[in-house]
Each structure stands twice: as C-alpha cells, then as structure tokens.
Amino acid sequence: MCWRTCRSPATAAERRPPRGPSAQGRPTRRPPRRRSALRRPPRGRAPKETVVRAVSRPLPGRVPARPRQSTSSEEPRSSGAVMSTEALGRILRGPNGLGTAGLRLAREQEPPPSAEPAASGPPAAGSPVPGLYHHPVAEPDPGRSAEVARRAKTWAIDEIGLYPPEWEDQFDGFDVGRYMVACHPDAPSVDHLMAATRLMIAENAVDDYYCEDHGGSPVGLGGRLLLAHTALDPFHTTRELHPRWEESLGSDAPRRAYHSAMGHFLDLASSSQADRFRHDMARLHLGYLAEAAWDQIDHVPEVWEYLAMRQFNNFRPCPTITDTVGGYELPADLHAQPAMQRVIALASNATTIVNDLYSYTKELDSPGLHLNLPVVIAEREQCSRREGYLKAVEIHNELMHQFEAEAAALAAACPLPPVTRFLRGVATWVDGNHHWHRTNIYRYTLPDFW
Structure with missing residues (x-):
C-alpha cells in the first residue's frame, strides 16, 4: 500500500473569568x-x-x-522535520503542472495578518483578536x-x-x-x-x-x-x-x-x-x-x-469530514497514519481555542464560573484576566505554527493527491472557522484588553 512507502515526518515531544474570589468562595461554574x-x-x-x-x-x-x-503568512515553525525556508515554501506552494491547481496548500495573494494589537480600546466589531495568528479569507x-x-x-x-x-x-x-x-x-x-x-x-x-x-x-x-x-x-x-x-x-x-x-x-x-x-x-x-x-x-x-x-471536546468532527464534503476520500490507511492524526489534532485544538477567545466576553454574562482557556490560565497562574487572555492567544499561535509545519512536512513525506488535498481542506476549514467567529457580531464581541 502507498502509505508503507511514505516517510512519516519526525514529530515533536509532542471561559470566562471568575466573578468572585478565585479560591474560597468561588462561584458555582458550569x-x-x-x-x-x-x-x-x-x-x-x-x-x-x-x-x-x-x-x-x-x-x-x-x-x-x-x-x-485559500490563504499564509508567517513562516511556520516545525516541531518535527527540519527543512529550509526555500523547501518549506515549495511544499506550501504545492505541485505545479496540468491539473494540480486545486492541490496547493499555500494561501495565495493575501496580505499577512497584523500581529500588532490595537493602540487602545476594544477592537471594532468584526475585528480579529489582536495578535492572533490567522489567515484572512x-x-x-x-x-x-x-x-x-x-x-x-x-x-x-x-x-x-x-x-x-x-x-x-x-x-x-x-x-x-x-x-x-x-x-x-x-x-x-x-x-x-x-x-x-x-x-x-x-x-x-x-x-x-x-x-x-x-x-x-x-x-x-x-x-x-x-x-x-x-x-x-x-x-x-x-x-x-x-x-x-x-x-x-x-x-x-x-x-x-x-x-x-x-x-x-x-x-x-x-x-x-x-x-x-x-x-x-x-x-x-x-x-x-x-x-x-x-x-x-x-x-x-x-x-x-x-x-x-x-x-476531545473540540471541533474535530467537523474538519475530519472535509473529504466527504469535498466529494472525494482520503483512504483509511492514510488517515490513520500518526503524522496525519497529529496534524488533525493540532488543527482541531487551535480552532477550539479560537472559540474560547471569541466567546470569552459572551460567557462573562452567564452565571457562575464558566471555564475556558483564558479563565483557567488566570485561575491557575493567579494572574489578571487580561494576562490570562493574552497567554491563551500565545498558546493558540504556537499550536497554529505547529499545525502548519507538521502539515508541510507530511505533504513532503507523502505527496499523494488525496493527502495534499485533505491537508489543504483542513487548513481551509481552520481559516473558515476563524472567519465565522470573527465576523459573527450577533454572537461575539471582544474584551477591552488592548
């Protein structure tokens, strides 16, 4: 089978803040x-x-x-296989030649997202979380x-x-x-x-x-x-x-x-x-x-x-069906490869933190202590709400860089059309998920942390 001949890339060792005291007297949460x-x-x-x-x-x-x-900006930092910038760029650009236009992993013709937070005040409605690594669509x-x-x-x-x-x-x-x-x-x-x-x-x-x-x-x-x-x-x-x-x-x-x-x-x-x-x-x-x-x-x-x-409690069931929705199939033996499972997990984990960040202010309005990543960081590290939120942004960004680097390494190790297309589909799902969270102002507003 093809996957036996594909080299797996090296892998690395692999919600709302409390409204009362964080130790005794913590409000009931859900x-x-x-x-x-x-x-x-x-x-x-x-x-x-x-x-x-x-x-x-x-x-x-x-x-x-x-x-x-489609969409890329910063150079991914690989936590697995090491490759030159030139090689990584070539992989993200994908194959060339007749019939390969739909197989590229790179996000083309898009300006890199700004990594600079707003000078002051909350971001405007529909703005991305300042400093959040993402690809506009x-x-x-x-x-x-x-x-x-x-x-x-x-x-x-x-x-x-x-x-x-x-x-x-x-x-x-x-x-x-x-x-x-x-x-x-x-x-x-x-x-x-x-x-x-x-x-x-x-x-x-x-x-x-x-x-x-x-x-x-x-x-x-x-x-x-x-x-x-x-x-x-x-x-x-x-x-x-x-x-x-x-x-x-x-x-x-x-x-x-x-x-x-x-x-x-x-x-x-x-x-x-x-x-x-x-x-x-x-x-x-x-x-x-x-x-x-x-x-x-x-x-x-x-x-x-x-x-x-x-x-486990994340978006994974959604990107995992990207091939079914796209009208093709990533074969089971390729989907089950540890390198592919790592890529899917990293993408799913990053997109779920996006949900934590954009729903943070909304969850402040619900009763009790509503767990999400910024809240857990603030509680466990005994820091301010703002510090917990910004640390959560950093964690998201690191997971995103790992996802992109691991996807590029896997595409290089096993450059088969269904693998390349599936990886591109997962990356597109990640971008689309962020776009929906960013632009759904009916549901989400950002905190005033900048």
Whole structure:
C-alpha cells in the first residue's frame, strides 16, 4: 500500500473569568460551551429530572440537501522535520503542472495578518483578536450561503422540530450557511454542504439540550450521551427489543437530529468515512463527560488538563469530514497514519481555542464560573484576566505554527493527491472557522484588553 512507502515526518515531544474570589468562595461554574447554536438565557443547574425533552414524534424521512478559496503568512515553525525556508515554501506552494491547481496548500495573494494589537480600546466589531495568528479569507459566496441557511432552517425547525419557532431569530443569528460555505468552499454541491451543515446543527443541539442552558446538566449526562450516540452508531440487539430502540430515536430533539443528520451523511460517505466520524463523535462525547465530572466536584483543571480535555471536546468532527464534503476520500490507511492524526489534532485544538477567545466576553454574562482557556490560565497562574487572555492567544499561535509545519512536512513525506488535498481542506476549514467567529457580531464581541 502507498502509505508503507511514505516517510512519516519526525514529530515533536509532542471561559470566562471568575466573578468572585478565585479560591474560597468561588462561584458555582458550569461546563464551557463548545459551539452552541443559540444564545442561552441565564439558568441555574437543572436537576436530572428537568432535562428538556421535546415531544416524541416519528422520525423524518430524508430531505435532499447541496459548496470555496485559500490563504499564509508567517513562516511556520516545525516541531518535527527540519527543512529550509526555500523547501518549506515549495511544499506550501504545492505541485505545479496540468491539473494540480486545486492541490496547493499555500494561501495565495493575501496580505499577512497584523500581529500588532490595537493602540487602545476594544477592537471594532468584526475585528480579529489582536495578535492572533490567522489567515484572512474572502467573504463566502452569498447565494450559496443563503441557500444552505434556507435548507438548514427547513430541516431543523420544520422537518425534525429541533428548536421551537420562538428561537428562530437565534437560529438565524448562528449564521450556519455562511459558516459552512466558508469552511468548505470546495464542496461540489449544496447537497454536500448540507451533509456537514446538518451534522453541525445536530452537534450543537446535543450541547444545548444535554450540556448547556436548554435543560442541560452534568447530572446523568453519560446516559443521555450514550443513547444519543446510538443514533450515530446503531444499536444491534434482538428483534423484540429493536423496535423500542427505534422508537426512542424520535423521543427527543437531539436524537432526532443525530439520526436524521447521520442518515443524510451516509448518502455521501463511504463506510470508512462514516466510521471515522463516529470515532470522532465518541471523542467529543468523552470530552463532554470530563467537563461534567469536573463541574460536579467544582474542579478548576490545570492548564494542561484543560487543553487535554479540549483535545476531545473540540471541533474535530467537523474538519475530519472535509473529504466527504469535498466529494472525494482520503483512504483509511492514510488517515490513520500518526503524522496525519497529529496534524488533525493540532488543527482541531487551535480552532477550539479560537472559540474560547471569541466567546470569552459572551460567557462573562452567564452565571457562575464558566471555564475556558483564558479563565483557567488566570485561575491557575493567579494572574489578571487580561494576562490570562493574552497567554491563551500565545498558546493558540504556537499550536497554529505547529499545525502548519507538521502539515508541510507530511505533504513532503507523502505527496499523494488525496493527502495534499485533505491537508489543504483542513487548513481551509481552520481559516473558515476563524472567519465565522470573527465576523459573527450577533454572537461575539471582544474584551477591552488592548
């Protein structure tokens, strides 16, 4: 097989600040959101028996569902293979010749982002976090974004009853159409984009209903997540019991969403791609459970512990399907290579810190101590909120440089078209994710730390 002949590059040894005292008297906290679809009203912790359940309804049938650009600035610092600047530039530029234009990793014809913080006052609405290493992208195609948004609302509200009509403005504010088009600009059709969009909305629904404000609670979370996971990874049981499980899939909104979204995804994905996604969703659910456990014992993790949890409770299920949404497949043996797994993990970790940084001010308005990276740094290192936030920016930047260097080294070690295209797709997802966070002023504003 090809991967046996590909050299793996060397690898390196590999949320809102407290509103009261950081030691005794710390306010009750709740788990940080990963990427909630809706703005949440304040709430106290819901006991197990008050967890929201939508009215049971039959499972919906499938509805047809339907698609990019590119960006680099600073020279990546490799934590693995060492190479010259000239060689690294050649790798990022990618192959040349007939038919290779879509395989380049470099972000072309874009000015490097400014690394200088604003002189004073908070950044203007829609501005990037000052000093954050990122690659600007062009505004996603408005026609395609609007069509994805229209189909997404029809599916989520009308077809499966995921959210009640009174939350429609919050659903619109999530701006999922623009989000998905920015992250998957190479999708060949809106149907391909909708596969990613439904999964994104379903994942947010699980976070909303099970973990966050719309009935969420750490109490009993494991059981709820396990049953929801069977909507992605089907339950195999006796003929007598199977109908009861099937009926349960329509019994609440999150399970309906998972089941319907997965069904649409399977229309496009290979068996290997589907299993890869299930694995990453299991990782996500494990991260939810770690946060819930800490919440129940009022534990503020150390910085490295928080980042370990965020490696599981993060965006990984989204970039990992970039090939399915792009209409091709990265073979399973290539996807499973340790070097590829490291690249995906670094990208996912960096994009999740982006969420922590942009949602920081929003989380100040929720009750209790809401964990995110700046908060954990400030708590554990006994520094100011500002210092914790700026240190989180530095951590993000280092992870981004590692991601880019490791991706370039892997592309050099195994320069196959599906590998190169997949790496480029993950990098594009990273850029699109940042663009959505930066420009979604309905949801996010930045703190006044500059």
